[in-house]
Amino acid sequence: MDKPKSNISMAGIEGNSVKITAPATIANLVCGFDVLGMAISEPFDEIEMKLNKENSDIRIVHTDDYKLSTDPAKNVIGAALKAMQEEGGVEFGFDITVRKNIKPGSGLGSSAASSAGAVVAANCLLNDKFSKEDLVRFAMHGEKLASGVKHADNIAPCIYGGITLIRSIHPLDIVPLSFPPLYVAVVHPQIEVKTSDARQILRKEVQLKDAIRQWGNIAGLVAGFIKGDYSLIGRSLEDVIIEPVRSILIPGFYELKQRSKEAGALGGGISGSGPSIFMLCETEKVAKDVEKEMQLIYDQIGVEYKTYVSTVNSKGVEFV
């Protein structure tokens, strides 16, 4: 077999059917608003896909309880695969069965997992016709359907794995970053924060001095990841522009952040546009301690929640 064009390992493919898992992702990595994203190991969606050589129909079945539309025109999987058909010259159709475990609206890249998972699965059935960058382009159509904006900061880490920098959207420039072992504690308080609301409340202009502080921090964060310098990562996890505005939508945010740091977290912030909050930690033990603090705080506030402790997921979408 030739080296796959997308460089994604395709162990576990059987005939014209394939099963994959697509992980949750954390976009807007603190000071990396709109440009940095990270894949985590849990939660993840499961997608099974069959190639349909008879026609170009896209048929979607959901086996989860999230009541998402199965109309391909209204489902992000449909939007992503349609883009692949139209822009990539694909004439076949696809039968898709999806079990979502990443709750829509959690801020954990639920729509990206669907879109990215679908295009990686389809690409496998098409003998790896497309590059990873092509796949990101197709999947971005799903994001456009979900949030109105063709962003790639969840899609890219979901497809490439690990931590990715989207240096630019026009032209698309994805830079995978190396990083040291990292554990992530995530809490998803079960409240609703609409991405469109979270975007609406941001000011369109920012102070130059704040922007300078922010780009000092993102420069530090990227250097910290690549050099494996935990202290530098921790010092750089500061957001003076987005977090002060968006955190008002998330009860308990600042207390949680402070107590997480006291429990040893390097730092963290809002995942995507919220309401989930994530904390990066150097060890699994610290991440579990942080998880306990998260649980205590939301028990006290009286908001339902889910928590996850996982590693940074260096593989992204995987075949099972």
Place this chain on the structure above:
Amino acid sequence: MDKPKSNISMAGIEGNSVKITAPATIANLVCGFDVLGMAISEPFDEIEMKLNKENSDIRIVHTDDYKLSTDPAKNVIGAALKAMQEEGGVEFGFDITVRKNIKPGSGLGSSAASSAGAVVAANCLLNDKFSKEDLVRFAMHGEKLASGVKHADNIAPCIYGGITLIRSIHPLDIVPLSFPPLYVAVVHPQIEVKTSDARQILRKEVQLKDAIRQWGNIAGLVAGFIKGDYSLIGRSLEDVIIEPVRSILIPGFYELKQRSKEAGALGGGISGSGPSIFMLCETEKVAKDVEKEMQLIYDQIGVEYKTYVSTVNSKGVEFV
């Protein structure tokens, strides 16, 4: 001899007298406004210093033609050494002879070379009493005198050498970055751009979308430096915030930038607050080709200029 606290090699010291060279530096590295700086090998200042144990007088002699004040209260060397005396508990005085080759107002860190050179020389005469970070703090008083602002993006690379990130000024957080071999072509058109004017014309607010593009670029630039990825460095050398405003003060700027890139430069921009312009190149040959283009353009415009081709200077201030 114990390992020096500042980690600066002190070969060439004789008794209570020392000679150093202090290199030119390029601050505001394109997308790294106020946070990224780079030391280059040419031009450089020369400072000779003697310790005076009789009293705490600071006596400055200039052997160049720049007519800078030799009153320690009005000379950046005086300001930096006075800070060292007062904040560092130093009771001795210093006799300093300076030969500046970096023209004041060139945008090449002339004041920083004086301040940084002076504190490194003094620290050597004091048996390496202070750390590099201490020295940066003292030298920043020179910058405050020169420009009204205590910035460190020329001081830090002058003292640490190479390319440094000033992640934060309050608290001071200096991150030396690794980088691949790089050559720098610099042109200094002999026109006057006052730092205060260059700062004045900047808007205090910037568009969030421009800030996002800028922090995508600085993240890419830092990743490019550390990974030694020339293509990524080149793609990231884009400034959508400062350059569009400041470039109007520098005749021929955009033509020079375009022709430098056509000659093979990775990219570049305004050095400091101008008027000097620098271009980063992968090889010395390209840097020399770029230098020729710079000369042709300013010959045509009819503005006097000086050009320099050098490597990134990984050592910073050196003892001779």
